[in-house]
Amino acid sequence: MPYTVQGVVARGKGEPVSLETVHVPDPGPGEAVVTVQACGVCHTDLHYREGGINDDFPFLLGHEAAGVVEAVGEGVTDVAPGDYVILNWRAVCGDCRACRRGRPWYCFNTHNATQRMTLADGTPLSPALGIGAFIEKTLVAAGQCTKVNPAAPATVAGLLGCGVMAGIGAAINTGGVTRGDSVAVIGCGGVGGAAVHGSWLAGATKIIAVDVDDRKLAWAKDFGATHTVNSRTTDAVEAIREITDGNGADVVIEAVGRPETYKQAFYARDLAGTVVLVGVPTPEMTVELPLLDVFGRGGALKSSWYGDCLPSRDFPMLIDLYLQGRLNLEGFVSETVGLGDVEEAFAKMQRGEVLRSVVVL
Incomplete structure (x- = not known):
């Protein structure tokens, strides 16, 4: 009834x-x-x-x-x-x-x-x-x-x-983060914090959390961030490059969904690195980049929909990791x-x- x-x-x-x-x-x-x-x-x-x-x-x-x-x-x-x-x-x-x-x-x-x-x-x-x-x-x-x-x-x-899967999936499924990678995550709310944790799960060695809120940066450290950058007071691109020996990160995950932070992600990645957009923009937003920079830097610019997850595959696996004390x-x-x-x-x-x-x- x-x-x-x-x-x-x-x-x-x-x-x-x-x-x-x-x-x-x-x-x-x-x-x-x-x-x-x-x-x-x-x-x-x-x-x-x-x-x-x-x-x-x-x-x-x-x-x-x-x-x-x-x-x-x-x-x-x-x-x-x-x-x-x-x-x-x-x-x-x-x-x-x-x-x-x-x-x-x-x-x-x-x-x-x-x-x-x-x-x-x-x-x-x-x-x-x-x-x-x-x-x-x-x-x-x-x-x-x-x-x-x-x-x-x-x-x-x-x-x-939703949120935790989106972040973990942005790192592992979309970004392909793996052992030894350097990763930067711009925006460390729920989704960005999950991207940090997913990068840690995948074995990344340098995980750089970027935000304007020190509380969120502290939370990111709890999820596995090795470095934090407050972009309100520090140039995020320069800081990420300095932490990665001048190269930029292998994978940069943008979890804000704004043109200015997307540009930071683009320029903070290593040559042939990967940018993952998991932050959700609003319809009126646009981004402009020099086409020569897009060509010259190589790599991949990706969007992550729901962390590119397959629920029947990913949900039970992540619950098992939680029950093992690893998530x-x-x-x-x-x-x-x-x-x-x-x-x-x-x-x-x-x-x-x-x-x-x-x-x-």
Whole structure:
């Protein structure tokens, strides 16, 4: 039978979020209802509230979540009621040109639930990133549910659903960081901190964290940074070059999403080095570079979508690393809050006081 639950909704651009009654339908073919146990407060949710993604209000916010499958619809075989899952926003189709070429992490036709969750008056909701997880139960495509070891608590497991996966994947999957590399990460919030930690996991020997906030630089050291640079007072490009014997870093990861920091990343890399853009720019932003510099420096300029992850491959592996004590997921959790505290969590995030607030249900 359908569910009536409480969820966090953004009704209009820039308006404070509100806790609303939401109707969740029974899962249809290919769908699942998941009881959400915890959900991280990600900057993307704030982008939705501010109208930075699109204007399809009202939005049901939240997407960085873990929980237990409550019910599944017709034809679902990969998950069953009682399974402990992390929700992902790229449920690969298996049939598009990227999937057929063996690159499902670039899937061009990812799945979401067909049915819509609604407000009490019947108004359809737009779930953030096709998930909508600041809610007691949510409806998703079954492929958005990735089974993992239930020994990992939802407060940390859910973070792999977006920010931590994006950062770790930007380093390992997109940037190809490996043993002995030098890496610079520009912007050390949740995603950038995860890129630092991913570089450490991969065996990089020099990991340079760059930010304008000393608190974030201190957090980056906890995740494995060997050097820190406060770019408010120091030229980041010159500092990165000095630390890397005048060469620049093998891989530079830009986790801010701004033209000026992208240029820093471009000029802070070694010849034939790699730049990875994982920070999300806004639509009006542009970047201008001398074409001769692009040609003359060689290497690669890459964008990282969701850390180029394949949830079915990467989520269980990273949970195993966490359970082995090799992945510091707890370090990303600044506080746990309730469903009614999301607006204040946004304010703390904007002030740079937290890496992640996590809503616990």
